[in-house]
Amino acid sequence: MSRLIVISNRVSPPTGDGPGNQGGLAVALSAALRESSGIWFGWSGEETETFTGHINFQRSYGVTTATIDLEAQDVEEYYNGYANCTLWPLFHNRLDLAEFERGFAGGYARVNDRLAETVAPLIEDSDLIWVHDYHLMLLGRNLRARGVKNRIGFFLHIPWPPARLLESLPGHGELFDAMLDFDVIGFQSENWRDSFIEYVQGHTDATIDQNGIVSLGDRQAQIIVCPIGIDFTEFHQAAHGEVARESCRRMKRSANGRTMIVGVDRLDYSKGLPERFLGYERLLGSRPDLHGQLFLLQIAPPSREQVRSYQQIRATLDSLSGRINGEFADAEWVPLRYINKGYPRDALAGIYRASRIGLITPLCDGMNLVAKEYVAAQDPEDPGVLILSQFAGAARQLTDALIVNPHSPDELAEAIDRALRMTKKERKERWHSLMANIRDEDVRWWQECFAKALAGSPV
Ligand code: ADQ
Numbered sequence: 324m325s326r327l328i329v330i331s332n333r334v335s336p337p338t339g340d341g342p343g344n345q346g347g348l349a350v351a352l353s354a355a356l357r358e359s360s361g362i363w364f365g366w367s368g369e370e371t372e373t374f375t376g377h378i379n380f381q382r383s384y385g386v387t388t389a390t391i392d393l394e395a396q397d398v399e400e401y402y403n404g405y406a407n408c409t410l411w412p413l414f415h416n417r418l419d420l421a422e423f424e425r426g427f428a429g430g431y432a433r434v435n436d437r438l439a440e441t442v443a444p445l446i447e448d449s450d451l452i453w454v455h456d457y458h459l460m461l462l463g464r465n466l467r468a469r470g471v472k473n474r475i476g477f478f479l480h481i482p483w484p485p486a487r488l489l490e491s492l493p494g495h496g497e498l499f500d501a502m503l504d505f506d507v508i509g510f511q512s513e514n515w516r517d518s519f520i521e522y523v524q525g526h527t528d529a530t531i532d533q534n535g536i537v538s539l540g541d542r543q544a545q546i547i548v549c550p551i552g553i554d555f556t557e558f559h560q561a562a563h564g565e566v567a568r569e570s571c572r573r574m575k576r577s578a579n580g581r582t583m584i585v586g587v588d589r590l591d592y593s594k595g596l597p598e599r600f601l602g603y604e605r606l607l608g609s610r611p612d613l614h615g616q617l618f619l620l621q622i623a624p625p626s627r628e629q630v631r632s633y634q635q636i637r638a639t640l641d642s643l644s645g646r647i648n649g650e651f652a653d654a655e656w657v658p659l660r661y662i663n664k665g666y667p668r669d670a671l672a673g674i675y676r677a678s679r680i681g682l683i684t685p686l687c688d689g690m691n692l693v694a695k696e697y698v699a700a701q702d703p704e705d706p707g708v709l710i711l712s713q714f715a716g717a718a719r720q721l722t723d724a725l726i727v728n729p730h731s732p733d734e735l736a737e738a739i740d741r742a743l744r745m746t747k748k749e750r751k752e753r754w755h756s757l758m759a760n761i762r763d764e765d766v767r768w769w770q771e772c773f774a775k776a777l778a779g780s781p782v
Contacts, residue, residue, distance in 0.1 A: 325778065327361035328446060330438065330462060331455035332402070334365040337384035350554045351766040355774065357385040361450075364389045364442045370398055376441045391441055393434060400430020403629050406458045412632070413492055414457060414484050415593040415687040420632045423493055432461060439465030446471055451777050454505070456480045463504035476507035476777040480551070481689040482716070483515040486522040499527060503542045507776045509549045511690045512716035516548050549772045550720055553695045555765040562672035562700040570666075570673025578677065581656075582617040582743065585678035587671060587693045588685070590623040590663065592636045595686040595712060595729040600643045600659070602684070602735025607651050607658055609736065615656045617743070619682070620674070624665035637663075668696075675700035680742045681709045683717075684729035690716040694724070698757045706754035708742035710735075720764065723756040 335349040356363055367379060367390035374397065378389045393401070404427030412420035439462055446452065446466075452475040454462050463475045489495050499522065502508060510516040516535075523529050529539035535546040561567055574583065584603075588594035603619050623640070627633045644661040651658045666674065675681065681697035694709060694717045701707050711717060711724035718726055727738045 324359050325449050325451045326447065327355055327359040327774070328442070328450050328452045329356060329361065329363045329455070330442060330452065330459060331363070331365045332406070332458035333368055334363050334388045334390055336363065336381070336386050336388045348551070348766065350557060351770040353384070353386045354767070355770050356387070360387075362387050362389050362445060364445070365438075366390065366402075367392050369393075370395050374437060376437065378441060378445075389442070389445065391438070393437075397430060397434050397437070400427050401434035402458070403627075405431035407627055407630050408632075409492070410457045411481070412592075413488060414481050416482075416484065416488065417592060417632075418488055418491055420592065421491070423491075425493075428494060435459060435461035436465050438462060439469060442466075443469040443471055446473060448473070451774070452476070453478065453773065453777060460498060461501045464501035467504045474506045474777055474779060475504070476509065476773060477502065477505040478509040478549070478773060479515065479689070480511065482687055483510060483519045483522075485518050486525050489518075489522055490526070496526070499523075500539075503529065503537065503539050503544050505544050506779075507545045507547060507773070508537075509547050509773050509776070511548070511550050512719045513548055514719065515689070515716070516546055519546065545776060547773070547776050549769055549776070550716060550764060551690050551692070551769045552761065552765040553692055553699060554767070555699060555762050558668075558672065558696060558699050561669040562676060564669055566667070566669040567673035567676065567700070570670040571677045572673075574674050574677035578618070581615070582680075583678045584617060584619045584680040584682050584739065585674060585697070586619065586621040586623075586682045586684075587675075587697075588621075588623050588683075589626040590633065590637055590640070591626060592632060593685055593687050594623075595684045596621065596623060596636070597639055597643055598686065598729050598732070599682060599684050599735065600640070600647060602729075602732040603659065603682075603739070604643075604647050604650075605732040606736035606739050607647070610740070613743075614651060614658070615653070618656070618658050618660060620660045620662070620678070622662050622664075622666060622671075622674075625663055672696070672700040675707075676702060679707045680739060681707060682735075682739070683709065683715065684712040684727060684735065685715050686712070686729055688712070688715040688717075692717075694721060695761045698754065698761055701754055703751075703754070705747065706750050708745055708750055708753070709757065710738045710742060720760050721757050723753040 337353045369392045371392035374394050381388050408422040454477045531537045537544050647659050675697045683694040709724040712729040713726050725738045727734050
């Protein structure tokens with residue numbers, strides 16, 4: 324078995340926390356790294372005055388991590404700048420929020436180069452290298468420039484934008500060209516893969532064959548769709564543990580007989596939170612008979628708080644939630660419980676289970692694992708209903724959810740109404756079909772699917 328080198332912006336080694344309290348991605352990658360005695364390399368999250376390339380090796384729960392510190396200017400230009408202010412908005416259809424600063428692009432190129440320079444000496448001939456996400460799209464090129472001939476794969480956790488949007492990015496041609504130094508490029512869904520192919524066909528001299536091999540000169544990259552899943556076994560275990568049971572009991576007590584709808588997202592403009600609130604407001608406005616009968620619990624811990632657009636979305640939501648509660652609440656009922664803190668994943672599992680409806684309506688999302696966690700946490704005898712945006716990668720797999728256009732308040736309001744009225748028989752049928760996918764295509768399936776392509780076997 325070849326040794327695996329995982330490279331990602333941040334490294335999250337196993338912590339030994341109880342079931343459900345480690346992200347599925349960390350669990351799956353840790354398992355693969357443990358089995359192959361591999362290394363997980365990336366930024367420590369810490370800053371240093373001058374970049375030295377010093378690697379801090381650590382070993383926890385059988386996984387070796389290798390991290391480096393970055394200069395403050397690196398963090399500003401590469402991470403807060405190009406990754407979070409240029410690529411993230413552009414790849415999530417928000418050209419209006421994208422900032423195109425030469426300094427950001429320069430910082431991105433510099434950090435990708437620094438990471439390649441630092442990790443290259445650790446790589447042995449038979450290693451397989453797996454690079455993650457939009458922070459590190461130049462890494463394949465930078466490793467090749469240092470003579471690395473190993474197979475290198477890249478997995479994009481977020482969407483690939485339509486070609487007409489990508490065109491707006493200064494230097495998009497170079498970025499694409501650098502991608503062809505990877506041997507495998509993985510996407511979460513057919514939609515994002517198709518956008519990539521559209522770009523290949525419309526903007527480059529590369530060709531693509533029916534097996535998804537993109538060729539340009541003597542370089543070839545295999546394009547695959549490999550949707551990420553949750554750690555089903557672990558999450559299921561967490562959902563049946565004492566913490567989840569207690570959190571479910573407490574939620575039900577606090578709901579006091581009212582029907583609960585839940586949304587759980589990082590506070591990010593891609594998650595469609597204002598639109599979700601407006602859909603809920605539309606329902607409350609048109610259905611006075613529902614007042615006092617239900618409430619929406621929205622959990623949204625702040626993220627990327629240094630970035631202006633994130634400060635703005637937070638202010639927008641503060642004001643919208645205030646308006647909705649101001650208009651509809653009475654002394655005994657608050658229709659919207661809007662919370663800006665994160666919960667441990669096992670406690671979340673209990674909250675999902677207590678909720679009749681999971682309202683997951685991003686405007687654009689690579690996959691969305693919350694949708695899968697919501698389904699996995701349900702009581703098989705009385706499962707809730709998943710309302711899912713058509714623009715989440717997960718919608719391609721979870722076709723038995725109520726699929727909605729998150730931009731339409733009327734559609735959102737109608738879907739909530741339909742979910743409220745859905746018979747137990749229909750809820751169970753839909754849930755069984757959703758569960759089959761979530762169980763079969765879990766995070767280990769995803770990891771094995773990518774690892775197979777990376778090893779050069781047919782997928
Ligand atoms: P994210 O945008 O962070 O991830 P998502 O997949 O929904 O989105 O969530 C990842 C994890 O964070 C989930 O396990 C979830 O439980 C946890 N989480 C989210 N909100 C939380 C909250 N309010 N409190 C506590 N935990 C919370 C990116 C892409 C996604 C893609 C993932 C994995 O944007 O599209 O699904 O990577 O590839």
